[in-house]
Amino acid sequence: MQLFFIVFAVCLVVSLGTVAALMLSRTPRYRTGAEDLIALFDAVLDNRADQARWDSVIGYPIRHDAYLENLRRRCQHLMETHGRPWQVAQGGSLFSRQGREELSALRAHLAAHQALNQGEYSA
Numbered sequence: 001m002q003l004f005f006i007v008f009a010v011c012l013v014v015s016l017g018t019v020a021a022l023m024l025s026r027t028p029r030y031r032t033g034a035e036d037l038i039a040l041f042d043a044v045l046d047n048r049a050d051q052a053r054w055d056s057v058i059g060y061p062i063r064h065d066a067y068l069e070n071l072r073r074r075c076q077h078l079m080e081t082h083g084r085p086w087q088v089a090q091g092g093s094l095f096s097r098q099g100r101e102e103l104s105a106l107r108a109h110l111a112a113h114q115a116l117n118q119g120e121y122s123a
Contacts, residue, residue: 032062034114037071041107044094051085054094071110078102 040057043049058076062069082099084092095103 030060031064032057032060032068034068034110037068038107038110038114041103041110045100045104045107047093049094050088051094054079067113071106074106
């Protein structure tokens, strides 16, 4: 009978500890930053990214930065107009030539914006 109470107490402590840990932990959040978008753009321009990676970054709303959210929506429109996801499986590019040129321009604009913000905060 004494062994029963010991096992019961240990199980109760472990169960309550697990419930307490789950109640006190926060939901993990992923915040897309400018560096993440630049890395994705570079991967797409170098034919190293597939549609799953593109959709996982571009399909997730960016609520903490209006500029990045606007850029993300422009990228969604770019995929709708110039996307060629069926050619990635054959070793091709995710975008047509015009789409890659527009994505390159977006990448340059984002890099310039990022450099401006970093220069502003460091001064």
